[in-house]
Amino acid sequence: MSATVLETATPVHQTVRTPDPDARPVRLRAEDVSVFYGEKQALFDVSIDIPEKSVSALIGPSGCGKSTFLRCINRMNDTIEGCRVTGSILLDGESLYDPALDVVELRARIGMVFQKPNPFPKSIFENVAYGPRIHGLARNKTDLEEIVVTSLQKAGLYEEVKDRLNQPGTGLSGGQQQRLCIARAIAVGPEVILMDEPCSALDPIATAIIEELIDELRANYTIVIVTHSMQQAARVSQKTAFFHLGRLIEEGPTEEIFTNPREKRTQDYITGRIG
Amino acid sequence: MSSSPSNPSQDQASARRAVVRAGLARRHRTERAFRFAGLLAVIMALGVVASLFATILGKGLPAFQQPYITVAVTFDPEIIDVGPEPVRQAGQSDADFRAASLAWQRQLAMLNWNAIIEHSMRELVPDGLEIDTRALLSVVETSERHRVRELLVADPTLLGRTVTLDLLASANVDNWLKGSIDRSLPDARQQLTAPARQLSDQLYADGVIHMGFSWSILTNVDSRAAPASAGLAGAFMGSLYMMLVVIVLAVPIGVGSAIYLEEFAPRSRLTDLIEVNINNLAAVPSIVFGLLGAALFINYFRLPLSAPLVGGLVLTLMTLPTIIIATRAALKGVPQSLRQAALGLGASRTQMVFHHVLPMTLPSILTATIIGVAQALGETAPLLLIGMNAFVAQIPSSPIDQATALPAQIFLWQGNENRNFFEARTSAAIMVLLALMIALNAVAVFLRTRLERNK
Numbered sequence: 001m002s003a004t005v006l007e008t009a010t011p012v013h014q015t016v017r018t019p020d021p022d023a024r025p026v027r028l029r030a031e032d033v034s035v036f037y038g039e040k041q042a043l044f045d046v047s048i049d050i051p052e053k054s055v056s057a058l059i060g061p062s063g064c065g066k067s068t069f070l071r072c073i074n075r076m077n078d079t080i081e082g083c084r085v086t087g088s089i090l091l092d093g094e095s096l097y098d099p100a101l102d103v104v105e106l107r108a109r110i111g112m113v114f115q116k117p118n119p120f121p122k123s124i125f126e127n128v129a130y131g132p133r134i135h136g137l138a139r140n141k142t143d144l145e146e147i148v149v150t151s152l153q154k155a156g157l158y159e160e161v162k163d164r165l166n167q168p169g170t171g172l173s174g175g176q177q178q179r180l181c182i183a184r185a186i187a188v189g190p191e192v193i194l195m196d197e198p199c200s201a202l203d204p205i206a207t208a209i210i211e212e213l214i215d216e217l218r219a220n221y222t223i224v225i226v227t228h229s230m231q232q233a234a235r236v237s238q239k240t241a242f243f244h245l246g247r248l249i250e251e252g253p254t255e256e257i258f259t260n261p262r263e264k265r266t267q268d269y270i271t272g273r274i275g
Numbered sequence: 276m277s278s279s280p281s282n283p284s285q286d287q288a289s290a291r292r293a294v295v296r297a298g299l300a301r302r303h304r305t306e307r308a309f310r311f312a313g314l315l316a317v318i319m320a321l322g323v324v325a326s327l328f329a330t331i332l333g334k335g336l337p338a339f340q341q342p343y344i345t346v347a348v349t350f351d352p353e354i355i356d357v358g359p360e361p362v363r364q365a366g367q368s369d370a371d372f373r374a375a376s377l378a379w380q381r382q383l384a385m386l387n388w389n390a391i392i393e394h395s396m397r398e399l400v401p402d403g404l405e406i407d408t409r410a411l412l413s414v415v416e417t418s419e420r421h422r423v424r425e426l427l428v429a430d431p432t433l434l435g436r437t438v439t440l441d442l443l444a445s446a447n448v449d450n451w452l453k454g455s456i457d458r459s460l461p462d463a464r465q466q467l468t469a470p471a472r473q474l475s476d477q478l479y480a481d482g483v484i485h486m487g488f489s490w491s492i493l494t495n496v497d498s499r500a501a502p503a504s505a506g507l508a509g510a511f512m513g514s515l516y517m518m519l520v521v522i523v524l525a526v527p528i529g530v531g532s533a534i535y536l537e538e539f540a541p542r543s544r545l546t547d548l549i550e551v552n553i554n555n556l557a558a559v560p561s562i563v564f565g566l567l568g569a570a571l572f573i574n575y576f577r578l579p580l581s582a583p584l585v586g587g588l589v590l591t592l593m594t595l596p597t598i599i600i601a602t603r604a605a606l607k608g609v610p611q612s613l614r615q616a617a618l619g620l621g622a623s624r625t626q627m628v629f630h631h632v633l634p635m636t637l638p639s640i641l642t643a644t645i646i647g648v649a650q651a652l653g654e655t656a657p658l659l660l661i662g663m664n665a666f667v668a669q670i671p672s673s674p675i676d677q678a679t680a681l682p683a684q685i686f687l688w689q690g691n692e693n694r695n696f697f698e699a700r701t702s703a704a705i706m707v708l709l710a711l712m713i714a715l716n717a718v719a720v721f722l723r724t725r726l727e728r729n730k
Contacts, residue, residue, distance in 0.1 A: 079618055081542055107621035114619070118612035120631060130630070131620040181616070188620060 013044065016263045018252025020051075020239065027052035027222045028073065028192060033087035035068050035077065042068050045087065046248045048241055050192075055214060055223045057237035057254065059230060061274060064243040066226045070194050073224065074110040075103050091192070108135050111185035115197040117177035119169035119184070124161050127169040127180055128152060131188035147187055155183035156213050175206025182213065186221075193217065195225040199232065211236050230270055234258050242266045244274075331709070335702030341489040341503060342444035342452055344415065344478065348395045349437040350427055355391075357382045359431055383428070388420035392442070401477055406470035413471050416443040418501035443491070444484060446502040446696040448475050452484070455695040492703055496668050497684065502693050507704055509670045513583050513663070513678030514652055514711070520587020520674060521594055521651050526644050528591075529598030536599070537606040538628050557596035564593045565657030573661060580662035584674040589661060590651035597650065601643030605636040638726040645719035649712050655682040681708045 028050035035043035043065040050056050058066040068077070075096060077083045089096045096106060108131075119127050128148040131137075138144035148165075152158035157179040161172070169180050178198055185193055195214070199207040214223060214236045227233050233240050234254060241251035242263070250263040261267040268274045361375040389412060396411050419442045426440075427433050447466040450456040452475060462469055478484040495506030540546045568589035572578045578585050609632050617627040633640075658664060664683045671678035679687070685704045691697040 074619065076615065076619065079615075104621050104623050107619060112615075112619035114612060114615060116612055118610075118616040120613065120616060121635060130617075130622075134620070134622055134626055134630075184616075184620065 013247050015047065015248045016250040016252075016266075018250075018256045018262065020253040020256075023239070023253075024051040024054055026050065027092065028224075029090045029093075030069070030072075031088045031090070033069065033072055033085065033089060035065070035072060036084040036086075037080070038082040042246055043072075044246045046243075047087075048248060048251055050222060050224055051239060052222045053218060053220065054239065055218050055225060055237040056239040056241065057233035058224065058226045058241050058243060059228075059233050059269070060243035060249075061269065062228075063245075065246040066241075066243045067196055068246075069243070069248075070196055070224060070226050073192070073194055074107050074112055076112065078103060108188050109190055110192040110194060111188055111190035112194045113178070113181050113185055113196065113198045116201050117174055117181050119172070119177050119180050121168060121170050123166045124152075124169045124172070124180060125165040128183050128187045131184060135188060137189065151183040151187040152180075154186050154217070155179045156209065156216075157183055173206070175202050175209060178202060178206070178210060179213065182210075182217075186217075190221065192222045192224065195223065197226050197228060200228060207232070230258070242269060244269070331702050331705050333702075334699055335704075335706040337453060338699035338703035339489050339492065340486040341491070342449055342479070342484045343441040343487045344396075344399075344444050344484050345439060345441055346395045346399060346483070347437050348391065348423060348440050348442075350423075350433045350435060351391060351394065352435045354387055355427065355434060357386065360428070383424065386424075388424055391423060392420055399478060399483060400474060404470055404473060404477075406468075406474060410468040410471040411474070413445060413467060414448055414475060416445045416501050416503040418498065418504040419443055441487065443503050444475070446693055448484070449503055450693075450695045451475055452479055453699075455699070492700070493707075496670055497666060497679070497687070498668060499666065502691070502696055502700075505688075505700065507681065507684060507707055509667055510679045510681045510684035510704075511707065511711075512670050513586070513667075514680045514682075514708075516583035516671060516674040516678065517587040517590060517680060518648060518652055520584060521590050521648050522644075524587070524591040525594045525598055525647070525651075529595050529644070529647075530602050530640060532595075533599045533602030533606065534628055534633070537603045538632065539624065553596050553599050557600060560656075561593055561654050562656040562660065564589050565660030567592065568657060569660045579675055579677070581665045581667065581677040581679070582675045583663075583671060583678050583680070585661050586658055586663050586680060587674065589657045590654060593654065593657065594647040594651045597647040598640075598644055601647070602636070602640050605639035605643070606632060608639070609635050638723045641726070642719045642723050645715055645722075649715045652680075652715070653682055653708065653712065655680075655686055658683045659686075681711070 026049040030046055030048050030050075033043060033046045034041060046065075046069055058070060060066050071077045072085055072089060073096070077085055085097065091109070095101070120130065122130075125148055128151050129138075129144055132144060132147050138147055149158060152161065157176060160176060161180075169177065172180060178201075182193075182198075198214075199210050202210065211232060214225065217223060218238075225233075225237065237254045239251065240254040240257040242249045242257065242261075242265070244265050250257065250261060250266045257266065258270060261270060265274065357379060361372070361379050363372045367375075389408075392415055393408055393411055396415060400406055400411070422442075423440070426438075444452075447456075448471075451458070451467055451472055456466065465472065467475070475484065491504045491506045493506060493511075494508055495504050496509035497507075498505040536546060536549065568585060572585045572588055573580060578588075613631055613635070614627055617631050618624075622630065658680055663679050664687060665677065665679060666687065667677050667679050669676070681704065685701055685708065688697045688701045688704060691700075
């Protein structure tokens with residue numbers, strides 16, 4: 001398809017969707033999600049399907065609502081005063097906003113990695129062991145040690161820190177800290193991992209390592225990543241969604257979005273004209 | 276620098292530089308003036324603190340030295356004509372034994388112990404000095420006759436023997452020897468009679484009266500009859516009990532409410548109102564808390580007057596706002612990212628607070644608490660209203676016993692009629708109070724650095 005430029009600013013917003021014939025089954029489904037911070041609406045009727053065991057990237061200029069949407073998925077918005085979410089998000093067909101659902105259990109199923117590495121001011125071991133410990137996932141000490149070691153291995157950090165597990169996690173380099181945070185999220189055994197610009201505070205080498213890691217993790221986890229870097233979205237994701245001014249403008253297979261955007265704003269953004 | 280005048284942009288640049296340079300002198304002058312003012316303020320503050328300490332130390336340190344009289348005391352059997360302390364006879368009932376014991380004690384107390392002191396002192400009077408009994412006894416502190424009696428009770432074999440004792444000289448002798456009373460005053464305005472003064476001088480010159488460390492300040496309770504033996508032990512224990520009550524109540528309640536308000540309570544008009552009122556409470560004059568304590572704890576709850584428990588409760592009310600405000604400030608300082616990390620892993624709010632937020636703020640909370648407690652410890656006004664400025668001549672054995680507190684004791688001593696003597700005692704008491712404060716603050720600093728290093 002050629003780069004057809006469509007009309008923008010249609011009165012009733014319609015997300016442009018390019019179906020992916022090779023897409024994996026849907027794990028997460030958002031339907032008409034709107035978010036309000038007090039009076040201000042930050043997100044307008046976002047609907048999107050997130051396929052399992054793949055990486056979905058949310059891109060868009062600052063303040064477009066992509067992080068807000070990400071935080072809806074594990075209900076971190078609940079912790080913000082005056083924040084209200086409408087619409088529904090389904091994980092395996094179950095509503096995440098069901099009043100009967102315990103948010104603590106939900107966050108054990110949907111892990112999150114934040115923009116700035118935020119290890120606890122405790123030892124490396126304690127950082128990873130904290131999640132399994134509060135959820136009672138380890139039966140005994142050896143069990144816990146095993147979980148910690150495998151999580152660190154999966155996060156590609158074990159070899160670097162195996163001799164200093166008792167030293168503070170805050171003493172690691174930025175990239176190592178972020179991998180520690182990933183290990184910490186993995187240790188709980190989540191089904192979905194949300195990543196909010198996980199590389200924005202890292203140097204290019206650390207970024208490359210994390211990107212590689214994300215690619216490996218895709219085999220076992222459903223990953224949703226918010227990123228400012230279009231190259232990163234192109235490199236790591238299979239599906240891309242472009243947000244602008246609180247609306248989901250276009251979504252589809254990453255390759256399609258980057259090579260053949262159907263919306264003018266998407267094209268403007270990926271070519272660097274807005275953002 | 277070579278500037279060609281033909282180049283207009285360079286002309287502009289040098290003109291700009293000239294303008295900047297013209298203002299420089301003024302800017303530097305302002306900075307120098309400000310630095311000088313700051314330095315002056317610091318020097319003045321230091322000067323005030325230094326003179327405060329110098330005054331207190333200068334006045335208080337001499338109080339720790341008191342005159343003692345080395346004298347041979349004879350436990351004269353003719354004066355001490357009671358039998359030995361009754362021992363329990365076989366078949367004697369409990370009540371009978373107690374009655375006999377009490378009768379013996381009464382007899383012992385009724386003996387003329389003054390005569391024993393007088394006889395001993397009489398030995399020291401040099402030939403040719405006419406001194407009557409009253410004047411002679413005025414040289415020795417009145418409490419010493421009780422001490423002599425206690426010695427005999429503790430060791431009955433002393434009866435009939437002569438032992439050398441260091442008797443505490445009276446407060447008036449202390450004044451006379453240290454010069455806290457004007458030595459040129461006429462007889463009518465002196466506290467000691469002329470022969471007593473002469474005797475004191477003579478004995479001091481001979482070394483019979485010598486200065487020794489005044490343990491009584493630390494180990495004795497307050498005394499009006501025997502000012503030279505008045506001490507701080509009762510007030511110290513009273514303050515300690517109050518501190519205990521404050522720590523046990525104010526810390527958990529204060530830290531708990533701060534955590535609730537900061538981490539759990541929803542923002543609403545009600546919590547705003549509570550916040551404003553806590554801030555206001557911190558500014559309420561302490562005497563108002565004393566009134567509240569008198570009305571609430573003593574009048575309504577019928578708690579005993581002058582009890583460290585009531586004092587502690589009042590000081591708790593006073594300390595709470597300080598602890599709450601400091602704890603909330605500490606909690607506000609915890610980065611949001613730490614909270615998100617815990618919540619993102621599925622920690623409940625309570626787990627987040629107790630596993631991560633609180634450990635991080637512990638040093639600050641601890642420091643704030645100790646400083647709050649130290650402040651409470653130095654508080655006097657509210658104690659006056661709940662009867663803790665009463666004269667109490669015993670060491671409290673529990674928080675509901677009558678007691679006074681260190682600052683109240685200072686207040687009491689400051690108003691004592693024997694001003695000459697108590698001026699030094701008051702400063703000595705201030706030294707003890709300050710030492711306690713400094714010790715508490717040192718603990719705070721120590722714990723803070725310790726905890727911060729462990730982080």
